[in-house]
Every structure is written in C-alpha cells, then in structure tokens.
Amino acid sequence: MSQAKNQKGRMVQQNAPETxxxxxxxxxxILNLGPSHPATHGVFQNILKMDGEIIVDSEPTIGYIxxxxxxxAERRPYNxxxxxxxxxxxxxxxxxxxxxxxxxxxxIECEIPKRVQYMRVIIMELSRITDHLVCNSVIGVDAGAxxxxxxxxxxxxxxYEIFESICGARLTTNIGRIGGFERDFNDVTWAKxxxxxxxxxxxxxEFEKLLVRNRIFMDRTIGAGPISADRALNYGFTxxxxxxxxxxxxxxxxxxxxxxxxxxxxxxxxxxxDTYDRFMVREHEIWESYSIIQQAIEKIEKMPGKEFxxxxxxxxxxPKEEVxxxxxxxxYHFKIVxxxxxxxxxxxxxxxxxxxxxxxxxxxxxxGRQPYRLHFRRPCFIYxxxxxxxxxxxxxxxxxxTMSSMNxxxxxxxx
Amino acid sequence: MEDILPVIEKKLRETxxxxxxxxxxxxxxxxxxxxxxxIIDVVxxxxxxxxMQFRFLTDLxxxxxxxxxxxxxxxIYHLHNMRRNWRIRLRVxxxxxxxxxxxxxxxxxxxxWMERETYDFFGITFKGHPNMKRILNVDDLGGFPMLxxxxxxxxTRDDKDDKFFGR
Numbered sequence: 001m002s003q004a005k006n007q008k009g010r011m012v013q014q015n016a017p018e019t020x021x022x023x024x025x026x027x028x029x030i031l032n033l034g035p036s037h038p039a040t041h042g043v044f045q046n047i048l049k050m051d052g053e054i055i056v057d058s059e060p061t062i063g064y065i066x067x068x069x070x071x072x073a074e075r076r077p078y079n080x081x082x083x084x085x086x087x088x089x090x091x092x093x094x095x096x097x098x099x100x101x102x103x104x105x106x107x108i109e110c111e112i113p114k115r116v117q118y119m120r121v122i123i124m125e126l127s128r129i130t131d132h133l134v135c136n137s138v139i140g141v142d143a144g145a146x147x148x149x150x151x152x153x154x155x156x157x158x159x160y161e162i163f164e165s166i167c168g169a170r171l172t173t174n175i176g177r178i179g180g181f182e183r184d185f186n187d188v189t190w191a192k193x194x195x196x197x198x199x200x201x202x203x204x205x206e207f208e209k210l211l212v213r214n215r216i217f218m219d220r221t222i223g224a225g226p227i228s229a230d231r232a233l234n235y236g237f238t239x240x241x242x243x244x245x246x247x248x249x250x251x252x253x254x255x256x257x258x259x260x261x262x263x264x265x266x267x268x269x270x271x272x273x274d275t276y277d278r279f280m281v282r283e284h285e286i287w288e289s290y291s292i293i294q295q296a297i298e299k300i301e302k303m304p305g306k307e308f309x310x311x312x313x314x315x316x317x318x319p320k321e322e323v324x325x326x327x328x329x330x331x332y333h334f335k336i337v338x339x340x341x342x343x344x345x346x347x348x349x350x351x352x353x354x355x356x357x358x359x360x361x362x363x364x365x366x367x368g369r370q371p372y373r374l375h376f377r378r379p380c381f382i383y384x385x386x387x388x389x390x391x392x393x394x395x396x397x398x399x400x401x402t403m404s405s406m407n408x409x410x411x412x413x414x415x
Numbered sequence: 416m417e418d419i420l421p422v423i424e425k426k427l428r429e430t431x432x433x434x435x436x437x438x439x440x441x442x443x444x445x446x447x448x449x450x451x452x453x454i455i456d457v458v459x460x461x462x463x464x465x466x467m468q469f470r471f472l473t474d475l476x477x478x479x480x481x482x483x484x485x486x487x488x489x490x491i492y493h494l495h496n497m498r499r500n501w502r503i504r505l506r507v508x509x510x511x512x513x514x515x516x517x518x519x520x521x522x523x524x525x526x527x528w529m530e531r532e533t534y535d536f537f538g539i540t541f542k543g544h545p546n547m548k549r550i551l552n553v554d555d556l557g558g559f560p561m562l563x564x565x566x567x568x569x570x571t572r573d574d575k576d577d578k579f580f581g582r
Contacts, residue, residue, distance in 0.1 A: 349504065
C-alpha cells in the first residue's frame with residue numbers, strides 16, 4: 001500500500017511503515033536497524049522512520065533464524081525434544097531443558113524426589129544468573145561501558161564450568177533427563193559451586209558500583225523506553241520486564257514448580273518500566289537467585305539420600321552396565337531409545353519462569369511416541385511486539401539501550 | 416486450588432447459554448469449547464466482568480486435527496486472572512473451508528503477533544486484524560507448514576528413507 005504514494009513522483013521504499021501518507025507533509029528518513037547490526041545482539045531488523053534523531057515509527061521484521069521447532073517436535077520422541085529447547089533462549093538453556101522435562105513429567109504424572117527438585121533449582125537459578133549477567137552487562141556495553149561486561153563474563157564462564165562438570169556441555173546444555181539427572185553432581189561440581197558462591201558476591205558488588213549510581217549510565221537509561229503496567233500487561237509482558245513496570249508476577253511464586261515454595265525470596269519490582277528499572281530488577285534478581293542457591297545447597301546437605309532421579313523405568317534410561325547384563329534393563333533401554341513407550345492422552349500447559357519471562361509449553365499428546373502438537377510460549381516473541389510503542393518519540397541511541405534491556409533473544413524470538 | 420470450573424461455567428452459561436459447547440477439567444486446567452463467532456464476546460466478557468477479570472492473554476496458538484471432520488482446525492487461548500491466579504483455556508474449532516476467526520487484538524495488544532503466527536503456520540485468518548501477514552516464514556512459502564499434511568522434509572529426497580522404524 002505504501003508504494004508510489006509520494007506526490008513528487010518518487011517511489012517510497014516498499015517496506016516503509018504503513019503511515020506513508022504523512023511523507024507528503026514532512027520529509028522523514030528511513031533507517032534500517034539490522035538485520036545484522038552490532039547493537040541488536042541477534043538477527044532482527046527494524047525499519048525506523050526518523051525525524052532527524054527522533055524515532056517516529058518503526059516496524060520490526062523477525063524470522064531470520066526460524067528453525068521450525070514446533071514442526072520438528074511433532075516428529076521426535078519426547079526425550080529428543082530437549083536439545084531443541086536448548087536453542088530457544090540460549091542464554092539460559094538449562095531452564096528451558098528442565099521446563100520441558102517437567103512438562104513431560106506432568107504428562108506422565110511422575111513424582112520427583114525432593115533432592116532432585118532442589119538440584120534442579122540450583123541449576124535453574126545459576127542459569128538465571130548467567131542470563132541476567134549477560135543482559136545487564138550488555139546494557140552497559142550499549143551505553144559505552146565495556147569494562148563491566150568483560151568483568152562479569154568471567155563469572156558466567158565459571159557457571160558454565162559448573163554446567164560442564166554436570167552434563168559435559170556449556171551453552172546448549174541438554175541438561176538432565178525426564179525424571180531427574182543423568183548422574184549425581186560430582187565432587188568437582190560441588191567444589192566449583194562452593195568456590196563460585198564464595199567469590200561471586202564481591203564481583204557482582206563491584207559491577208554494581210560501576211553502573212548503578214553512575215551518572216552517565218543513569219542519564220542514558222532513566223526514561224529510555226518506558227512502558228506502563230497496564231500496557232505491559234496488555235502486551236503480554238512477563239518476567240523482569242513486567243516486574244520493572246510494577247507488577248509482581250513471577251511464575252515461581254504464582255504457580256510454584258520444582259519446590260520453589262520451599263524457598264524464601266523476594267520479587268523485586270520497579271516503578272517506571274524504563275531501561276534503568278529493568279536493569280535494577282535484574283540486578284536484584286541475581287541477588288535473590290544467589291540466596292535461593294544458598295538455601296538449596298543447605299537443604300541438600302541436610303538430606304540423607306543420594307538419589308538423583310525418579311523411579312520411572314519407562315522413561316529414564318537404565319545405567320549402561322545393567323543394559324549389557326540385565327534383560328529387563330535391556331528391554332527398557334530399547335523401548336526408550338526406539339520411543340515405544342505409551343504416554344497418556346492429554347493436553348498440558350506447563351510454565352516456568354525463564355530468564356526473560358514465562359516460558360510455557362502447551363503440549364497435546366495423542367498417546368503416541370511424539371507430541372501431537374507442541375507450542376512454545378516464548379516470552380520475548382510476545383513482548384517484543386511492544387518495541388515500536390516503547391521507542392516512539394525517543395532518540396535512536398535510546399532505542400538501542402531499550403532493545404538490549406528487553407533481553408530479546410533471537411533464538412527464542414524466531415523458534 | 417479451589418474448584419473454579421463450576422464458578423466460571425455458571426457465569427458463562429448465564430450469559431452465553433448454548434454458545435458454550437463444553438466445559439471440562441483437563442488436568443489442572445478448566446477448558447471451555449466455544450462457538451467460533453462468539454469467542455470475542457466471551458473473551459470481552461471474561462475481561463470486563465468484575466468477578467472474572469481475565470486480563471492477561473498468556474498464549475494463543477493453532478491446532479490441526481485432520482481426522483475430526485468438520486472441526487479440523489482450532490485456536491487455543493490461554494487466559495490468566497492474575498488477581499486470583501486462575502488460568503483457563505478456551506478452544507474454538509472449525510472446518511477447513513471456514514477459517515476466519517474474529518481477532519482478539521481489540522482486547523489484547525499481545526494477540527497481534529500471536530495471531531500472525533497462527534496465520535503463518537495454519538492459514539487461519541483473523542477478521543479485523545490490523546496487519547494480517549506472515550511473520551516467521553518467507554512470504555512466498557506457498558503453504559501452511561504446521562498443517563499435518565505439510566511434509567517435514569523435502570519429499571523429493573530419497574536419501575533419508577527411515578521406513579524400517581516407521582518414521
């Protein structure tokens with residue numbers, strides 16, 4: 001519709017925003033932000049209509065790394081879908097993995113031992129810390145402070161070493177199994193975890209000292225990309241972005257899973273819903289996550305047993321030694337690997353608090369080896385559509401910090 | 416959790432009567448199947464009613480059941496009342512030749528992209544939607560990939576024969 005509208009006989013760019021009629025009154029310039037731009041931290045395009053430095057309108061285009069996960073999931077057995085979930089929000093893959101395991105466990109109605117639940121809490125909170133560290137330090141980078149980013153990335157590296165000692169992988173973890181973990185946390189894991197718990201607080205404090213009351217950082221972020229609580233709810237915001245707008249919604253508290261009800265922690269909220277509030281909410285959440293991990297370690301240390309998985313032989317692979325020597329184990333192994341185990345027919349919705357919001361799994365099972373339909377409720381796909389409204393009337397440089405503070409992860413956005 | 420299914424069902428039946436096709440509990444979720452043309456009225460009612468206050472659209476997605484003749488396609492809505500922590504699921508089903516559903520964008524801004532995604536993957540069009548076009552796939556894809564008949568892999572390839580394992 002926007003083609004050949006201009007009176008002067010000039011062709012208007014084909015993918016210009018819909019309100020091209022206004023071009024007749026005033027000359028606006030069209031600016032392509034992305035698809036590959038160093039400040040978008042991922043592959044997405046924004047076609048901005050600019051009046052000088054001010055953004056008048058914008059149109060986001062997404063789908064550059066769409067990999068058809070929902071279609072793929074319809075042709076894979078349940079245990080093979082976990083690696084797909086890794087690639088959604090790859091800054092906190094363990095949360096996606098464990099969220100998926102819990103969805104399947106809800107489907108097959110499997111009871112998980114407390115110790116395993118607490119182990120999962122440790123993993124999920126560690127990955128929440130990495131997610132928030134990346135997001136917050138990148139806001140700093142976009143405002144011109146590279147130092148903090150490089151500094152906390154070392155801590156993120158240490159958390160990845162913990163993941164590595166548990167599951168062998170770092171970024172796309174495929175951590176845990178349906179029913180629990182593939183093996184217990186080993187001594188290296190505990191040692192690394194304890195060391196991290198001791199060394200992390202002073203480093204995070206130092207990072208905060210760099211930015212929290214920094215005049216330049218505050219001037220850049222306060223008032224950049226604000227959204228009201230009402231609009232945020234209407235736009236389906238969840239996670240730190242919603243809490244920065246002043247709504248204390250957290251899935252961990254509202255619908256506790258994996259025994260989050262056993263832990264004591266606060267939900268930090270902001271007031272203006274701007275970039276600075278989002279930064280501060282994440283900063284506080286890191287401290288809350290830290291305290292949850294501490295509580296979980298204490299709880300696990302008090303526990304007598306060493307169990308690391310539930311008793312679900314139909315879904316949890318038997319130890320390899322047994323497969324070679326024990327007929328029953330061999331049969332179970334074969335059935336799981338070939339996907340011959342029956343599951344109940346059901347419709348399930350399970351949500352976890354991901355790094356950037358409510359990560360939901362809507363699963364329709366027809367009793368077969370694969371899901372009949374699997375839909376991921378991807379938080380950043382839903383809240384990223386508010387981006388044009390949030391940056392309207394702001395400067396281009398505000399749009400950059402707004403985007404990084406929204407924690408939009410391209411993998412999750414495009415699924 | 417308190418038993419919320421009868422409470423909501425009574426409210427909906429009072430206002431909409433036979434437009435509510437079924438109300439049942441599926442695990443922890445109250446699920447209501449609704450006539451397609453009434454979905455927007457039901458959602459608006461649930462949004463405005465002081466007792467219901469379902470003011471948060473959690474999720475919206477399509478489904479395809481090729482074996483349910485006359486009701487092959489469906490749209491699933493997940494609504495959330497954050498005050499009382501009630502979650503419900505609404506479903507509408509319709510035939511393949513009648514795929515126009517009223518849009519929810521007038522109530523929830525969040526529905527915009529979710530409906531575009533549903534259109535992109537299932538070919539379900541939303542009447543009144545401000546920008547009904549593909550969102551994740553390329554514009555000239557020529558088909559709706561989440562329909563069950565759409566092949567997962569390129570059907571012209573013969574090097575991926577998995578017939579022994581029934582794939």
